[in-house]
Amino acid sequence: MAVVASAPGKVLMTGGYLILERPNAGLVLSTNARFFAIVKPLYDEIKPDSWAWAWTDVKLTSPQLSRESLYKLALKNLALQCCSSSESRNPFVEQAVQYAVATAYATLDKNKKEFLHKLLLQGLDITILGSNEFYSYRNQIEARGLPLTPEALATLPPFTSISFNTGESNGENCKPEVAKTGLGSSAAMTTAVVGALLHYLGVVNLSSSKDQHQEKKDATDLDVVHMIAQTAHCIAQGKVGSGFDVSSAVYGSHRYVRFSPEVISSAQVAAKGLPLQEVIIDILKGKWDHERTKFSLPPLMTLLLGEPGTGGSSTPSMVGAVKKWQKSDPQKSLETWRKLSEANSSLEVQLNMLSKLAEEYWDAYKCTIENCSRLKSDKWLEQASEPKQDAVVKALLGARDAMLGIRYHMRLMGEAAGVPIEPESQTQLLDATMNMEGILLAGVPGAGGFDAVFAVTLGDSGSNVTKMWSSQNVLALLVKEDPCGVSLESGDPRISGVTAAVSSVHIE
Structure with a gap:
């Protein structure tokens, strides 16, 4: 038994x-x-x-x-x-x-x-x-x-x-x-x-x-x-x-x-x-x-995780450094946290909006995601031919902007606290990833550092990312989102x- x-x-x-x-x-x-x-x-x-x-x-x-x-x-x-x-x-x-x-x-x-x-x-x-x-x-x-x-x-x-x-x-x-x-x-x-x-x-x-x-x-x-x-x-x-x-x-x-x-x-x-x-x-x-x-992630989106192979980071020591900075500069740190919190909320709002659009207008949603999966983000708006598709693209672009804001404030926090929350090597990799066709988001998860990078891709665009990562010595892992718990x-x-x-x- x-x-x-x-x-x-x-x-x-x-x-x-x-x-x-x-x-x-x-x-x-x-x-x-x-x-x-x-x-x-x-x-x-x-x-x-x-x-x-x-x-x-x-x-x-x-x-x-x-x-x-x-x-x-x-x-x-x-x-x-x-x-x-x-x-x-x-x-x-x-x-x-x-x-x-x-x-x-x-x-x-x-x-x-x-x-x-x-x-x-x-x-x-x-x-x-x-x-x-x-x-x-x-x-x-x-x-x-x-x-x-x-x-x-x-x-x-x-x-x-x-x-x-x-x-x-x-x-x-x-x-x-x-x-x-x-x-x-x-x-x-x-x-x-x-x-x-x-x-x-x-x-x-x-x-x-x-x-x-x-x-x-x-x-x-x-x-x-x-x-x-x-x-x-x-x-x-x-x-x-x-x-x-x-x-x-x-x-x-x-x-x-x-x-x-x-x-x-x-x-x-x-x-x-x-x-x-x-x-x-x-x-x-x-x-x-x-x-x-x-x-959970909206439909037709895939979570990708990559291991940069630069050796992991110690989360507790990075958290310790950030806490120390908060104590030493309460005003600046509060301001950074407020902006970071706003960017986090904004990303959440846009992703929830996308899930809702998928539920209400599945055909327009599916069509838009498929089109965007083949294009770089600066071309997404051009292919939205009707208001429902337009709403999907605006939410996609809103999510991207929010992620860029999150990354920006995380980098500022890391510089102020003297820890590599988004190290330079990761910044280059993430920027290159976000500039590819069909990429919604890219960032460092959790406390950041050298542990891993993640991307959220639209439709079938993930295979290009894994190839690009591989050429940069980043190993894409066989990890996907699965919303099921214990x-x-x-x-x-x-x-x-x-x-x-x-x-x-x-x-x-």
Whole structure:
């Protein structure tokens, strides 16, 4: 009786830095890159003396890192003790396990407690797997002499192991040298583990992913997953971030305004010794004041992500520098934030307008997008032959202007704070991208830096961008927007990958 849950990675399209402070909003897109958690019993049956046990076993496997960790979980205070080498510990999964099990103890009624106790005595066998899109495989592609294209990435088997750093000659300290693509792997992993465990332990009933019309009752289940995953993620990180990455891992694409950090304060105190179950009750009853509004890209638009290969940037240190600048120059920074916030709102208004036009005048919308996808933006207005098409083009151009405004103020902020939010090399690449046919937007997602670039393309214009990026040594990733949040999967994701690969082998 294995439970498999998955949660998506994210791209923060607007709201970098501002999203840290209420009431600023950010537009976050969830992607087809997903983290999977597989939960099943460790032992088939419970030994007769198990009623007296104070501990149960937890095994955590991460095949891509070739790691396996064993833990003892105390059934009284739910503390997790690692029995393997400390090298292989994963604080995100550890907190997810403790908080999910504590939630089951805190919320299930008496009849279900017995079932819970039996389940836990069978031990927990947890496997985590991340889609290739979370990690950089640029080195493998170059080592195989393949071109830097999405097609080359597609030749890697699903859940490819992550290359180990060969620097240590003794082979003892084999720390994985994981270059990430900035899609929020820790948030997706934490959410997948929390979702899988809460479903497995009978606390929530997650619907399977592709049921778009989730009933209201599911919303309350998702809210429980959200509160517990946010808390576990913050405790593992050692700080309370804006939480947009966990929110999109739970709910999918949306417009997000952060929760007040105080909601998690009881959990931070708990790290100092409050019983976990009491903390959970506090958290579930807390005043979660985050806002979540429906948002996804308008039809016939595609999100593209590129990895520039200049090595990632450290988001926390960039955020630190921006906060320092805010303190040192409050007046100038407030002004920049206000303008940035206006540009963010303007982009959101134009994109929502485009979704509305697509709904109301599909034929005119479709025709306009197809025409614009073959032209540079300065030629878009010329081909609008009637008022409805004109309205679509004006919204497209409005979205472009808003994005240029966002980029301009992000660059100013970076210069003032002394951090490369949109480094010169990225500026050149983004300008060249925005000047191509059929490109609506291009920018640096999230906190910016060297991590990644994104583009939103119209119709089929994306393939030209991937070619141009490839010529600039930028690897276009196999990441698309997928508005679906945390969900149940029907089986082990490794098997579906294998069957698909096997069926594509033609026997002559």
